[in-house]
Amino acid sequence: MYRYDNHDQTLVDERVAQFRDQMRRYLEGKISEEEFLPIRVQNGLYVQRYAPMLRIAIPYGMLASYQLRKLGELAARYDRGYGHFTTRTNLQLNWPKLEDVPEMLAQLASVQMHSIQTSGNDIRNTTTDQFAGIAADEEVDPRPWCELIRQWSTFHPEFYYLPRKFKIAVTGAAEDRAAIQVHDIGLRLWRNDAGDVRVKVLVGGGLGRTPMIGETICEDLPWQHLLTYLEAVLRVYNQFGRRDNKFKARIKILTKALGIDEMRRRVEEEWAHLKDGAQTLNQQAIDDMAAHFVDPPRRKVDDAAIEAFEALRRDNRAFARFVTNNVTDHKVPGYKAVTLSLKRSGHSPGDVTSEQMAQIADLADEYSFGELRVTHEQNLVLSDVAVDRIEELWHKLEELRLANPTVGTLADLICCPGGDYCALANAKSIPVAQAIQERFDSLDFLYDLGPLDLNISGCMNACGHHHVGHIGILGVDKKGEEYYQISLGGSQGNESSLGKILGPSFFREDVPEVIDKVLQVYVGAREADETFIDTYRRIGLKPFKEHVYA
Amino acid sequence: MPEQTPQRPLIKERRLVEDAWVLQSDVDDEGANPVKPMTIVRLDVWLAAERRDDLAPWLPSDTQLDEDTVAALRDAPLIAIDFPKFTDGRGYSLARVLRERHGFKGEIRAVGDVLIDQLSYMARCGFDAFSLREDQVVEDALASLTVFSRHYQVSVDNPEPMFLRRQREARERQRETAVA
Numbered sequence: 001m002y003r004y005d006n007h008d009q010t011l012v013d014e015r016v017a018q019f020r021d022q023m024r025r026y027l028e029g030k031i032s033e034e035e036f037l038p039i040r041v042q043n044g045l046y047v048q049r050y051a052p053m054l055r056i057a058i059p060y061g062m063l064a065s066y067q068l069r070k071l072g073e074l075a076a077r078y079d080r081g082y083g084h085f086t087t088r089t090n091l092q093l094n095w096p097k098l099e100d101v102p103e104m105l106a107q108l109a110s111v112q113m114h115s116i117q118t119s120g121n122d123i124r125n126t127t128t129d130q131f132a133g134i135a136a137d138e139e140v141d142p143r144p145w146c147e148l149i150r151q152w153s154t155f156h157p158e159f160y161y162l163p164r165k166f167k168i169a170v171t172g173a174a175e176d177r178a179a180i181q182v183h184d185i186g187l188r189l190w191r192n193d194a195g196d197v198r199v200k201v202l203v204g205g206g207l208g209r210t211p212m213i214g215e216t217i218c219e220d221l222p223w224q225h226l227l228t229y230l231e232a233v234l235r236v237y238n239q240f241g242r243r244d245n246k247f248k249a250r251i252k253i254l255t256k257a258l259g260i261d262e263m264r265r266r267v268e269e270e271w272a273h274l275k276d277g278a279q280t281l282n283q284q285a286i287d288d289m290a291a292h293f294v295d296p297p298r299r300k301v302d303d304a305a306i307e308a309f310e311a312l313r314r315d316n317r318a319f320a321r322f323v324t325n326n327v328t329d330h331k332v333p334g335y336k337a338v339t340l341s342l343k344r345s346g347h348s349p350g351d352v353t354s355e356q357m358a359q360i361a362d363l364a365d366e367y368s369f370g371e372l373r374v375t376h377e378q379n380l381v382l383s384d385v386a387v388d389r390i391e392e393l394w395h396k397l398e399e400l401r402l403a404n405p406t407v408g409t410l411a412d413l414i415c416c417p418g419g420d421y422c423a424l425a426n427a428k429s430i431p432v433a434q435a436i437q438e439r440f441d442s443l444d445f446l447y448d449l450g451p452l453d454l455n456i457s458g459c460m461n462a463c464g465h466h467h468v469g470h471i472g473i474l475g476v477d478k479k480g481e482e483y484y485q486i487s488l489g490g491s492q493g494n495e496s497s498l499g500k501i502l503g504p505s506f507f508r509e510d511v512p513e514v515i516d517k518v519l520q521v522y523v524g525a526r527e528a529d530e531t532f533i534d535t536y537r538r539i540g541l542k543p544f545k546e547h548v549y550a
Numbered sequence: 551m552p553e554q555t556p557q558r559p560l561i562k563e564r565r566l567v568e569d570a571w572v573l574q575s576d577v578d579d580e581g582a583n584p585v586k587p588m589t590i591v592r593l594d595v596w597l598a599a600e601r602r603d604d605l606a607p608w609l610p611s612d613t614q615l616d617e618d619t620v621a622a623l624r625d626a627p628l629i630a631i632d633f634p635k636f637t638d639g640r641g642y643s644l645a646r647v648l649r650e651r652h653g654f655k656g657e658i659r660a661v662g663d664v665l666i667d668q669l670s671y672m673a674r675c676g677f678d679a680f681s682l683r684e685d686q687v688v689e690d691a692l693a694s695l696t697v698f699s700r701h702y703q704v705s706v707d708n709p710e711p712m713f714l715r716r717q718r719e720a721r722e723r724q725r726e727t728a729v730a
């Protein structure tokens with residue numbers, strides 16, 4: 001876990017002072033609404049449908065127990081006692097008072113947190129693999145690199161008024177759990193034969209109105225040049241990205257318009273001037289960062305304990321279900337990562353109450369060295385749990401209703417706040433999520449379906465990542481009425497793909513029935529253990545379409 | 551287009567100063583051969599005119615700094631960069647490239663929609679003069695320039711990235727410990 005030094009702390013404190021003064025001038029009428037907007041959003045403050053909303057950064061999803069406790073306190077004191085974890089691994093508080101926000105930021109700064117650049121046309125919170133540093137398939141731990149990127153991008157003076165927002169994702173594992181192909185920049189850290197870290201750089205991916213898969217702009221960037229190369233890409237984007245139409249302003253549109261080869265040529269031309277400059281990384285810089293992410297003092301778990309865990313898994317069906325879906329293998333034998341599900345029937349996906357935040361923080365202290373991860377699927381992870389304590393943890397999570405053994409299934413759907421909160425939304429998304437969870441609440445059925453990503457967005461900004469859901473649902477507005485468009489075949493990970501629209505959209509109340517029909521086609525057509533996405537790829541859209549619209 | 555009115559306060563080197571220059575935002579009939587002294591004219595007009603110490607260019611935000619332009623700009627008494635809207639961030643890159651790549655040492659002045667809350671970023675990118683929009687409060691503008699005491703990344707005002715600063719400070723601490 002990264003700990004602030006005097007420099008980091010001073011910077012966030014100075015930021016709070018700056019925003020306090022800006023808020024004062026705004027409240028005194030010295031800054032117009034229009035001119036205050038970029039200032040407040042660069043501090044995570046939106047003015048939403050019913051109230052302001054504060055988006056708090058959780059850099060690359062890493063969270064300490066004392067920070068989660070503070071978030072719970074803030075939600076209780078300044079909000080209605082709950083918060084919402086987002087697909088960008090941030091936490092949103094939906095009901096703070098505008099004038100309270102500077103004080104909330106001061107309190108966040110007291111636990112080394114902030115809301116800097118969680119919105120605005122700037123470089124946003126960098127995201128990574130929720131199993132960074134513990135994944136068995138990891139080549140390079142992405143966390144030190146993420147922190148270097150966080151520091152480089154924080155208050156970067158040249159890139160505060162980009163054409164549009166800019167999102168970077170990083171992975172260092174064989175399986176891409178960070179969705180790097182659908183980010184403005186995706187970074188894959190790998191090692192060459194000599195063991196040196198290299199970076200594969202993708203550019204121009206993204207969801208939103210015009211979803212695109214990123215293309216490779218550099219296959220094997222030596223690690224020393226990471227920051228200068230990023231700076232070159234950002235400068236080309238800042239200069240040439242479209243500013244006349246906000247829907248065409250992302251770097252994906254520029255990349256598409258220029259073509260990847262011309263984009264690469266321009267970046268390399270720019271980079272030639274920046275390469276080997278002062279921002280070139282040295283080994284000490286990496287070592288200093290890596291020192292923040294050392295392994296916790298894990299103990300040796302003996303073979304008997306591992307065997308007892310496996311035996312329990314064989315004998316206890318409920319425990320087995322929990323382990324199969326919510327427990328992930330760890331690079332260290334005897335340890336596992338445990339995912340706490342923030343999804344259950346009748347509950348807004350990703351929401352956590354203040355009380356739960358305090359309880360989860362206690363569990364993190366007791367079972368996982370005080371560390372947590374936030375996932376872009378809107379769940380929480382305890383990253384270092386010894387196998388001989390998983391049963392005990394499981395019981396406690398059940399009491400807190402956080403043990404829903406459905407991670408990775410249809411019930412673990414991703415959902416944006418939608419029209420219940422968000423000013424941008426065309427349609428509500430949470431009631432759709434809840435209706436689906438209620439209809440498909442049989443665990444046997446969910447397990448029989450296997451891994452299935454269902455993602456819901458309330459508008460084409462695609463915060464719910466509907467394009468990359470195996471089943472995607474998009475809320476649309478037609479003459480003031482809410483409708484829902486279904487797409488199939490999207491996926492994230494190493495073989496990212498964008499879903500194809502099934503056909504005309506549906507009324508909200510019909511959505512669960514439509515999903516049911518889609519699942520019927522899958523169940524009828526699958527071969528052996530074939531997953532939904534594999535069946536879709538084999539048989540295509542047509543059989544689904546025919547059955548749904550029959 | 552930058553608006554020219556006499557009331558715009560000019561901040562230079564962190565002080566309120568008298569503005570000796572007049573900004574000519576429109577290209578009028580005499581555009582091709584401006585005669586008025588102490589005028590800042592659009593880049594293309596300036597390029598077409600003879601070099602004079604009392605004639606300076608302002609760069610539209612979409613200016614491409616090609617070789618010929620850069621060569622000509624070396625003789626400019628000052629370079630103004632236009633912010634047609636405060637949200638147009640291209641001027642930040644222009645200033646940095648002029649300073650860092652082309653070593654321009656003269657005044658780089660922000661003109662156009664220049665507001666208090668962007669000044670600190672502009673200053674970091676190499677602007678040293680700010681022609682503030684008329685309604686901006688000068689005291690608040692001056693205060694905004696000293697909000698941050700240190701920086702993570704390299705820019706015109708900071709040649710040492712934070713990761714190198716930390717390494718240097720660690721070495722200094724080691725030396726102090728050794729001496730003690």
